[in-house]
Amino acid sequence: MDDFTKVIVSENDISRKLDDIAEQIRTDYAGKDVLLVGVLKGAVMVMADLARRLPPSFQMDWMAVSSYGSGTKSSGVVRILKDLDTDLTGRDVLIVEDIIDSGITLHWLLNNLRSRGANSVEVAALLRKPEAVQVDIDVQYVGFDIPSDFVVGYGLDYAEKYRTLPFVAILKPEVYGG
Incomplete structure (x- = not known):
């Protein structure tokens, strides 16, 4: 716990919110x-826990997109690192996200998936940083609105560390050089 200023969403809070969603x-x-379309790697925890609460007829697929490079701020240039294996034509698609920060990548992803012939494309996100959002996105399901601090845990990382924490915590700026 030496790397965090505080836990902002507990394991129990996450579980209850995922039940509601x-x-x-x-x-x-x-x-x-x-x-269900999970965005790798951050959404793995949310996707797994949410999918287990949904009907077994729901299918899952994964994408990996990047707009961050190796930094902590979005570059605004989105690249597909791993595309879907599933045809979206006529499907109802629900993007499952760990966090909505600037919204730039998600905005791009929504447009990209809608162009593939899906019946509908909506978003479920565990976390959203309202103060950081730069693009207006209609998010169907939101777990928690959180401050713009740099957070880790429950899939969220810094330099690939902290993803496996069962909670979400604010990372101390001295840990990531912020």
């Missing part, structure tokens, strides 16, 4: 052909 998704998508 899953209930809304089950209702909203009843009878639909749903594809």
